[in-house]
Amino acid sequence: MREKYGKLSGIVGICINISLFALKLAIGLFTNSIAITADAFNNLTDSISSILTIFGFKLSSKPADREHPFGHGRSEEIVSLIIAASIFILAYEFIRSSIDHILNPPELQFSWIAIALLLIAMLVKLWMFYFNRKLGRKINSSTLIAVAIDSRNDAVISALTIFSVLFTLAFGLVIDGFVGILVALMLVRSAYGLAKENLGTILGKPIEKATADQIKQIVLSVDGIIGVHDLIIHNYGPGRNLGSIHAEIPLDMPFNQSHVLGEAAEKAVLEQTGIHIIVRLDPVDVNDERLRKLKGHVLGFLAKAHTEANAHDFRMLDSEAGSSFIFELEIPYEYKKEEQLQLLAALEAIVGAVGADYTCVVNLEYGYIARE
Helix, strand or coil, X not given: CHHHHHHHHHHHHHHHHHHHXXXXXXXXXXXXXXXXXXXXXXXXXXXXXXXXXXXXXXXXXXXXXXXXXXXXXXXXHHHHHHHHHHHHHHXXXXXXXXXXXXXXXXXXXXXXXXXXXXXXXXXXXXXXXXXXXXXXXXXXXXXHHHHHHHHHHHHHHHHHHHHHHHHHHHHCCCCHHHHHHHHHHHHHHHHHHHHHHHHHHHHCCCECHHHHHHHHHHHHCCCXXXXXXXXXXXXXXXXXXXXXXXXXXXXXXXXXXXXXXXXXXXXXXXXXXXXXXXXXXXXXXXXXXXXXXXXXXXXXXXXXXXXXXEEEEEEEEEECCEEEEEEEEECCCCCCHHHHHHHHHHXXXXXXHHCCCEEEEEEEECCCECCC
């Protein structure tokens, strides 16, 4: 279904953009307008982008194989990066041409027919914006959403071009070269946003908080699991999410029973979210009064002073040298080294106040869930 929607968007884009390219190029050559010519070649790159879109959806729909066990879902993002690179190159060339037009302005010739045709082209691009946005939202495709945004930008560019024409007709001042630079800069901005979004997906993004909360709730709904933490999700394209989560169980639970709980949680997450997840079981001593007391003090402190931090995986380790209170602390990426040290010192003081012979061992880590 995704491939069919991508193909539909691509075919419509090819037909419309090639038509607009031919129309605007003819107007640009007739009027000697670099802004209109830049807009025309922008439509040509859009038609090439449409071809790449079809190719990307075709490739991403291929099933997993021996060489690519996670499928080919990220092909859409790779195609989008190629599109962004082509837009960058086009923008650079038109900045150069626009500067030349500013330094050596040509004699411009306009007609109301040309303006009317540009207005029609702008309306067509607005229609393409709504068309691709609707398809993109229907199948949750970042590629089609990017195509939609590009169409919206094209409509804005056409509006600027029309303004340039009307301004010259009204005041006799040629601003065509300046508008050409503005059009090129808008292309740069569009390409940057497209590249940033898709490169971020390839590098790996945090899981949305709503999805993370849903997965945690599903795992916690399994009778016998008393806590969850360390949720990680890897995205390999639409419908290809793999992940892991740590689930806390009572220390005295039999192994066979805990294994059944883990499998039940994995099955429930897959059925309700479509995400393949591995559940790691962490035994917790629920009968240790010392552990409960220290855990309460730490969580209470974090709730008041460090709401963005999250502590979990609490355990006590007794040895001849003494007792160690160990836990993992998830902190925001924004915390600097000095803030981390101050937080660790505060936690050590809290644990020391409860038991002078207790050693506080904190393992710092960063989370993989997007913050609201």
